[in-house]
Amino acid sequence: MSFGEDTAARYDAVPRGDERVAVDFLAQLAGDGPALELAIGTGRIALPLAARGISVHGIDLSPAMVARLKQKPGGDQIPVTIGDFSEVPVPGTFRLIYVVFNTLFNLLTQDEQVRCFQNVAAHLADDGAFVVEAFVPTYLTRLRDDQYVDAEAIGVDEVKLDVGRHDPVAQLLYESHVSLTAQGIRLNPIVTRYAWPSELDLMARIAGLHLEGRWGGWLREPFTAASRLHVSVYGR
Numbered sequence: 001m002s003f004g005e006d007t008a009a010r011y012d013a014v015p016r017g018d019e020r021v022a023v024d025f026l027a028q029l030a031g032d033g034p035a036l037e038l039a040i041g042t043g044r045i046a047l048p049l050a051a052r053g054i055s056v057h058g059i060d061l062s063p064a065m066v067a068r069l070k071q072k073p074g075g076d077q078i079p080v081t082i083g084d085f086s087e088v089p090v091p092g093t094f095r096l097i098y099v100v101f102n103t104l105f106n107l108l109t110q111d112e113q114v115r116c117f118q119n120v121a122a123h124l125a126d127d128g129a130f131v132v133e134a135f136v137p138t139y140l141t142r143l144r145d146d147q148y149v150d151a152e153a154i155g156v157d158e159v160k161l162d163v164g165r166h167d168p169v170a171q172l173l174y175e176s177h178v179s180l181t182a183q184g185i186r187l188n189p190i191v192t193r194y195a196w197p198s199e200l201d202l203m204a205r206i207a208g209l210h211l212e213g214r215w216g217g218w219l220r221e222p223f224t225a226a227s228r229l230h231v232s233v234y235g236r
């Protein structure tokens with residue numbers, strides 16, 4: 001529900017900025033491919049990865065996001081299945097399967113996240129790698145009353161707020177990026193079911209995979225107590 005026409009139209013306006021380093025990291029693991037992106041979106045990562053000569057497939061629930069991908073140069077060369085990535089509803093096996101930008105946490109229950117690991121394992125080549133990039137939820141433990149309001153930008157014409165509520169029992173974070181302008185208010189809601197890296201490692205073990213490496217970023221920075229995100233590589 002969070003990735004309709006409106007979000008899709010604005011998604012690529014401000015790139016996240018990690019595209020080149022993420023693609024360097026993923027291309028090394030992909031070898032000769034093929035690669036599969038879970039939640040491919042508008043192709044922010046898939047398109048530059050495919051431009052390196054790697055065959056990339058994708059899965060996404062949002063026809064609006066995928067339509068943007070298809071409109072871009074090279075987008076018509078990337079096969080995309082519209083569906084729920086936790087089911088991995090594609091045939092065949094892949095040298096690299098990856099899910100970036102915290103999107104594993106868009107699966108809102110532990111069961112769905114475990115099922116995702118299991119279905120990934122069923123589609124991973126014997127020497128394949130499953131890469132997960134996600135935030136580390138450390139900051140949530142520092143919230144007052146399990147909620148926050150952050151002033152993201154204060155301009156003459158627009159104020160941007162990030163507001164959130166945390167449910168520590170269900171491990172759910174309800175968040176909205178709110179834009180206030182003279183023309184009106186725009187909401188950008190998203191719910192995530194976060195997990196600590198250790199919980200993801202257990203999910204991997206349930207699926208018959210194990211952690212091969214974890215870094216604090218795409219440049220293989222060490223993963224430490226100060227890391228805000230992790231890049232984790234699972235294999236058989």
Ligand SMILES: C[S@@+](CC[C@H](N)C(=O)[O-])C[C@H]1O[C@@H](n2cnc3c(N)ncnc32)[C@H](O)[C@@H]1O
Binds near residue numbers: 038039040061086106
């Ligand atoms: C933050 S965007 C990330 C897109 C792309 N991976 C990137 O890095 O730019 C999240 C994407 O996940 C998709 N998505 C969320 N939950 C999904 C699900 N259960 N199955 C398939 N796609 C899903 C959304 O439609 C959206 O395109």
